Amino acid sequence: MAKKPQTVFVCSECGYESPKWMGQCICGAWNTFTEEKISDTTASGLSAGSAKRKASKPEPIGKIKSLDAERLDTGIGELNRVLGGGVVKGSLTLISGEPGIGKSTIILQAAAGIAERYGKVLYVSGEESPEQIKIRADRIGGVSEELYILSETELEAVSEAVSSMNPAFLIIDSVQTIYTSQLTSAAGSVSQVRACTAEIMRTAKEKNIPVFIVAHVTKSGELAGPKIVEHLVDTVLNFVGERNQGFRIMRSFKNRFGNTSEIGAFEMTRDGLKEIGDLSLSLLEESSKGAEGAVTTAVYEGSRPLLLEVQALVTASGLGFARRSGIGIDSGRLNMIIAVLEKRTGINLMSSDIYVNVAGGMKPEGTSIDLAAAVAVFSAAVGKPVRDPGTIIMGELGLTGELRGVPQPERIAGEAVRMGFRKIILPLKNKEKWTGHENIEVIGAGDIMEAVNLALED
DSSP, X not given: OOOOOOEEEEETTTOOEESSOOSBOXXXXXXXXXXXXXXXXXXXXOTTTTOOOXXXXXXXXXGSOOOOOOEEOOSOHHHHHHHTSSEEXXXXXXXXXXXXXXXXXXXXXXXXXXXXHHXXXXXXXXXXXXXXXXXXXXXXXXXXXXXXXXXXXBHHHHHHHHHHHOOSEEXXXXXXXXXXXXXXXXXXXXXXXXXXXXXXXXXXXXXXXXXXXXXXXXXXXXXOSOTHHHHHSSEEEEEEEOTTSSEEEEEEEEETTSOTTOEEEEEEETXXXXXXXXXHHHHHTTOOTTOTTEEEEEEEETTEEEEEEEEEEEEEOSSSSOOEEXXXXXXXXXXXXXXXXXXXXXXXXXXXEEEEEETTSOOOOSSTTHHHHHXXXXXXXXXXXXSOTTEEEOOEEOTTSBEEOOSOHHHHHHHHHHXXXXXXXXXXXXXXXXXXXXXXXXXXXXXXXXXXXXXXXX
16 A cells, blocks of 8 residues: 655744644744645755765864955945945855846846856846846846856756856846755745755855845745745845835845845836945935925944935824824834824824825834934924924934934934035934034934924924
8 A cells, every 4th residue: 555645734934844734833923834745855855965975073263264255246336235345155145025126137237247257157047038038138238148047947957057067156036936856845835945945055155156046025025935044045135115116225134244234225227227326315315305294314224324304294183093104114113203202292193193204215224213203293293394404313212202322423424414414413422422523513412302392493
């Protein structure tokens, strides 16, 4: 009698395996378990990766030589910035983003740049034909005699091509379409994605080839597939933006060779993605200076200061309950800011709908825009604009209404002076330690009420 194939239920979010179906995984996700067959290679790994090799020996850390990572110039300055200075040899980089955002475009531009500088580049596509890629390359000027296209989804065929070519750079677009014949599950399943990523990583390390792999995202914008994939790779990049607008932001969520909070700015054009060198100017060129509810603020992202505008709209609620909505700012943070405003300034916002937007599609990290959001809401509620349109407002807001310091205020001041701003309102703690620019007036505020009085017209 034939032996019944064994199966296991695997969570598509975290990769947790269970002998039976579960409604909720231990990671908290609901209805994410899929049934997969268990094969001999599932537990033991792929035969290529489990081949016998010479065992490594422990070595004292003091005797290990420090080695600067060798990097390849992609020819795209903003991409090099996010990566920490270029692509590290032997590294595995995962790039994700919504469909149509420009993932394939930027990696094709990077592939062409590396091919011109370092030699053969292999672009493996499991989603598009070579003709489709050629059309895009002609449009963006990414045609190079050293750029090779392979339309393939089987991992073994890809490995054979890599061994025969020994390229300087490898691209897999996308990892969800690649499968290995040693596993019986379908391409894109948890076990396939995990096994293929592990094998690609082994190839990258052994042959010292930098690899870019493209990954899909879920409807909520999170990286699709098991979280173990994010732990396997060296760098995780996320490409975001509105498809009906040209502005794009690339952010590093994980980087073993650089800053994890670095960002790169691009504009999508008919000729491909163009770098935005002066991001502050691009974010403020359509600012609403002098308007009620419009406040200019600043954040420090990675290695660059950015100036941006926070807008607020406060209107009477006609639905019986007040709505709070934020774009570019966490909704929980926005609710906290509104609660502090009501408690510490005495303004009544209970029956008002409040909308806050960070102009330009930016989603700044950290809490440096708290004060700007609070002043913008207060300004919109009372109908008073900022007293001086050439003022930058920044700071973190505490629950007691106090203002807490922000990082790198001196460097932000230099960027503000370059952009023509004359005044900065910031937490008193930053003012007390100020050693920065002299060509700008710096005003310290201790709490939210003091900041509002300093910022808005009488």
